[in-house]
Amino acid sequence: MSPDKLVYMANQIGKFFAHQPEEKAVDAVADHIRKFWDPRMRKAILAHVDAGGAGLDPRTLKAVEAVRASVA
């Protein structure tokens, strides 16, 4: 899966929750990704994070990290 697209999608989710305090926003974004992204999409974006996570907004990056436990 193209990391560019996944990064774009993750940042888009982040923008919706941008008005919330950081902790809540990170939880909300992570929850959304867990609930609606197929595991291979989560794996692919985590691989991108492991490769430096370029392009991910800081809070979204934290949210993606928080998803790691859900991916075997």
Add this chain to the structure above:
Amino acid sequence: MSLIKEIDYGTPAPKSEAQVPLKQVTLTIDGYAVTVPEGTSIMRAAMDTGIQVPKLCATDSLESFGSCRVCLVEIEGRNGTPASCTTPVAPGIVVHTQTERLKSIRRGVLELYISDHPLDCLTCAANGDCELQDMAGAVGLRDVRYGYQGENHLNQAKDESNPYFTYDPSKCIVCSRCVRACEEVQGTFALTIEGRGFGSAVSAGMGEAFLDSECVSCGACVQACPTATLMEKSVIEIGQPEHSVVTTCAYCGVGCSFKAEMRGNELVRMVPYKDGGANEGHSCVKGRFAWGYATHKERILKPMIREKISDPWREVSWDEAIGRVASEFRRIQTTYGQSSIGGITSSRCTNEEAYLVQKLVRAVFGNNNVDTCARVCHSPTGFGLSKTFGTSAGTQDFKSIDQTDVIMVIGANPTDAHPVFASRMKKRLRKGARLIVVDPRRTDLVKSPHIKADHHLPLLPGTNVSVINALAHVIVTEGLVDENFVRERCDWETFQDWAQFVAQPENSPEASEAVSGVPAETIRAAARLFATGGNGAIYYGLGVTEHSQGTTMVMGMANLAMATGNIGRRGVGVNPLRGQNNVQGSCDMGSFPHELSGYRHISDATTRALFETAWGVSLDKEPGLRIPNMFDAAMDGSFRGLYVQGEDIVQSDPDTHHVTSGLSAMECVVVQDLFLNETSNYAHVFLPGATFLEKDGTFTNAERRINLVRKVMPPKQGKGDWEITLDIAKAMGVPMHYDHPSEIMDEIARLTPTFHGVSFKRIDEMGSIQWPCNEKAPEGTPIMHVGGFVRGKGAFMITEYVPTDEKVGPRFPLLLTTGRILSQYNVGAQTRRTGNVVWHPEDILEIHPHDAEQRGIREGDWVRIQSRAGATALHARLTDRVAPGVVYTTFHHPDTQANVITTDYSDWATNCPEYKVTAVQISPSNGPTEWQNEYREHSDQSRRIIPLSVQAAE
């Protein structure tokens, strides 16, 4: 089985404006005491007690008119012979419907009618279904004394221009039923009575042929006509039907009930059913007339396979085709893993069929890679409304609009896409309801005969959220919030956060004007009207959902409804107008990769356990791929097989290059459809599907109404679609057993709390059921959230405006937005194979004259439209319906493939594609693009079929 003849009471039942029961009145008719509501006509009261007063110009779908002078009665103590259709009942009156005097008058009147009517009853298409013939019989007319030598209308020319019905003025009795139907029922005002006295004649427009007039071919006039003056061509061709079956239309999300009138297994005509909950006897050109595709010569009736997508198709037996699907899918799973295949349920098929496909994916494929067409249309509705209200569906029934005072239509064009509901809406508007239209285009609702929007907000595509926030800003800052409602019914904390947010200056109408182009004063006026005008209802379509911020906009509308107290009773609400016939149903049935039927997340162990027990399998707890993700996964090699039931993703999904690249990367694509559609150009197995006329099941419309679809003829290819899915499951080693679709619904009802009370038997008894239908609501639920939201307290969501990244610039300076047209449906696979093509033979680009002039484009020129995703060419139409800077087209024709232009941007929450905003450039062109020519060639190659007979000979 017999022909269903609904009782015609002659005039409509009286309606109470104030919603209080009408007073009852008792009178005597022909010696019988009759008690009816005040305001009832004598004609209706008589029919109520079984006495049919002869009549010609009256029918109960229309207000009484009193022109034919046949329905006369005598009332004791009153002079003269009043018309029973226009005379209301009064307490204690004594009415006689048959006296010597009345008989003589009626016979005289009928004699005059017949004296100018061709006496070709035996060869007339209406023979057996003609009210004039019936009335001549009823009054005992035996002789016409006047002769035919004088001036008459007998040799008038027929107008056969309309593809579906003829107008034969020689048979017209000028009862005005057609003209009144066009006005009162349809609301188009295309017909009139031209001339005076003897010269009076029905005329479409200014003496034009029907086809050239403003007639929208809804069929209301044909249905109202008491003679053969307006007559279906199919009846002329086939003859009168002998039995009928009530079923549900398979076009848009309005879900009209029709009587399929048959001769044996041949469909003669579809007639709207008076007791249909959604349509109450009305129809549009698609449902009423455009069913010829069911027997079109291009329909595929034999299963086919091929090795490569460049090969011709080879007809095979059902066993071979199903065997190929099973072996290929299992081979792919063995090679690439369990999650390397998936399926797409159809929003055109029944609930039972959608349920079976998702069951096949979850229980047989063993993953959750199932999605449905709603992904690309109303997925934001499901998500947005469930977050705010707690349920993924519209809040009202269609009837509710009869009590609406202010209608707000956002990003929807109901006169084209939901015509029967639009007629109801227009009826209400003509009675004085106010109208706000939020749409980039000047749709017909903005201004059409006897309809004019109070406010049109012609926003720039992509700026919905800015405008909804600005509307909310006015309501909050000008103190127009219904605080009692909010305090009692909503989560006060989320309201306060929201109110504070929308009150910020960046959400003011003035700030929005700079973004959306809508004058701040118009926004302010619209907001004030919506908040203070009485019952306010929001109706919306894909102009809301198909954006990067589709979900945000759905939430924004829900916020607005809650803040103004417009939820939880008749006349209000937030109402999605659904595109396809069973979009609501396919979503309800668990077609999304993350949820089981009834919108329960797959990660919920309790729900999963329920299904695991029922199905005897273990289920994957992780959500699967959504449609756009499937193509991405195909490109990276992790997704290789797809079963597509009744959906043409190549034509309907955005960014065609992306879709076809994804499909081309797959090893087994299985298409189940009526025709070789565009997706089948990339398929390896083709399974011929059945039409809605050929199977039993249910559809659920936009008002959550579950209607029965009844089989009226055997499937031409041998199987219902549900049976094909069962065959695949069996061949893959996990058989499921149902003898009839009703048993599938029984399973759905057992496993889905909002459907506990639903069964075919119950729907049959009640006519239709609106879910939730269970122990708490055994009669179903026409209006949602009465007394409390499904989620408890209504939650306000912060809806920050985030502009789409699809922006205009020097290379692509115009914004393309796409939509639908009345005569065509979705990808046009059905409607393009009917007489409807006469109205819309190709997709056309609408462009403002100013933008056209700058580019040297004239009316009718070929133009090339280019976005960063692709290019296509089509003909241009110059119109100020679109604003400068905005262009518009439809996506009904594969020769144009509008979706080769649309991009892969999508809604943040649901991946619903941003069809409504694409930056483009338009330039003159001399014909189709290279891509169009290449595509056409591939498509032609993919329609080569080697029949079984030829294979046997080889």
